[in-house]
Amino acid sequence: MLQLLREIFVFILWMGIFPVLTGLLPAYYIGRRKLQPVLIWCCGFFIMLGAFEIPATICIIFRLTLTHLTIVSLLLLMMLSVLGIFFLMLKEPEERRLSFHKKMGKEEKFLWGIFFLLLIFTMVLSVMMMTTDGDDAYYLGSALQAVRTGYLYLVDPYTGVFRNELDYRHILSPFPMFIAVMGDMMGIHTTILAHVLLPLVLIPASFAIWGLSGKIFFKANPDRLPVFMILLVLFTLFGNYSVYTRETFLLGRTWQGKSIIANMVLPMAFYLMLTLGEHVQEQRRDYYDGKLRLSHTAVASLLLLGAVNLTGILCSSMGILLTPVLELVYMVIIALREKSFKVILGGLLPLIPVAVYGLLYMTEKGWIILLQNMYQL
């Protein structure tokens, strides 16, 4: 019984409490000074994972243990959570109220009902079906070895043999270590956590992020939003037109970093670019001189974009390429539309972590060995 309570508490802590508390601040400004529950969770989820990436890579490079990583990441997230609580306490009571969807008609309710039924069906399938993927031997093997031995990436997950060399191909994208920290704290087998519990959060979260974009798309016709969401679930269920699609990854490899980058990181970057585009347009319209200003919304969006980029790197080495490509394309489009070079300059700021990790990747061993040598001196 105590073990079950521990599992539930730690799972809620990582998948509920941390994302909600850390997401309060950016969500308030991105959501036009309204606290929208889905937006808060989504923002916090990326802040949590983005924040985790930094201690994770440091602990791995300096060969610290899983216990070190757990303590440091917990402290970091607790600090960010306390910041969120303080921020909330500083607000007036009416500003603290959660903002929910407006009243809906009968048809809209019915359509949302269908969407949630389809979503539950998708989640049940992900729990009931086994989708074998060869890469799990590495990712989930690494997580399991980290819990078993306490060492991060120092055991070859394929053979279970200790090794001296770090695996430079994977250590800068240590999402399996996030699974290891959670699994270790919960006292649950990491494979059960990854295959059964995480999809119950990650699948709805992916749709929630697309839903945020949908809200902007259908501002004028909000009754079309549930239709959009239903179509998205259907497209996901029937999206296995090749083994490479993001939909195949969402259902078949939900717990892998690659799936998270395809189904959460890139959609969130897409949403933030949409928000920024909208915000820049509003500034042009609302200010008497039509000049762009550094607003709270812009700063919050850019900061969150930085966290999204870090999450991308945490999930896959492809994060160094995919998120910058997507963001730069949209930044250029916004800049051209608004005829403002400032947009591109602002858009480059969240790419700083990508540039740092990109350098580490490109120079691979050279840089890391240099850092290690500096540490030993």
Add this chain to the structure above:
Amino acid sequence: MVATALEVMKNYANYSGSGVMPLLFFASLFFVALTEKDKVVRGTMLYGSVALIAINFFVPLYYVYSRLIDASTYWRLWWTVPIGCGLAYAAANVIGEHKKVGLLLALLVMILGGDFLYTKKNVNGEIRPAENIYQIPQQVMDIVDAIKLSGEGTHIKAAFPGEMLVYIPQYDGDIEMPYGREMLDPNWHNGVSGFYMLMNDDVVNFQELKPKCVQNDTRFIVVNAHKLKVDEPEDWDFELLYSFEDYQVYEQKEIYNIQEEYRWRE
């Protein structure tokens, strides 16, 4: 240059499968171009998507990518294009007020043009109902549990057939293996282990397996029960420990004796 361009097209063909869904997405973009008035949505959905598609088809990028990174992962750039979102957006607008009929029609299009993941027989691995909460074949777990029981208190090293290599590291990290899943992955060393080649052979040859076990300190081997055995396991110091539906677990007695001797000394 032409060869690289063909590679880019092949990459797209691999990603798009039958091609129906991406074609519908291109049609959606056309629809957005004709109907969308909102500048922000138009910029994000139409111009953004077109630019990202152009980047995917940009031959010099593929050339640089294939040389600096890895051509076999270039298809991941397609993840930046919001195919599902664009399709759903255009379809929701086409459907408009005729929601029920429209959704049924959309479902029909998805069934005909798409593919349902869970009915696929073999897509990059096995897809079937889970037998347990680990989502790992029960037989594999039973075999690992049996080996751990027999090797309790000792350093356990076991050799498994190729089809099990993906599951063992996910289920139990205590068991060492002389070779791992890298044998199945072309990105790694792909089958350079002589031990694996013997284990993966069509027949079981205990005479040849014995020196491999001794050299690699491997006490247990798991072989497919339906494979033809060219010699008697007992002749080469192998003892049958467990028989499962499709597999048999053998213990190499020479390794066992050495391990026992060390234990006794300690």
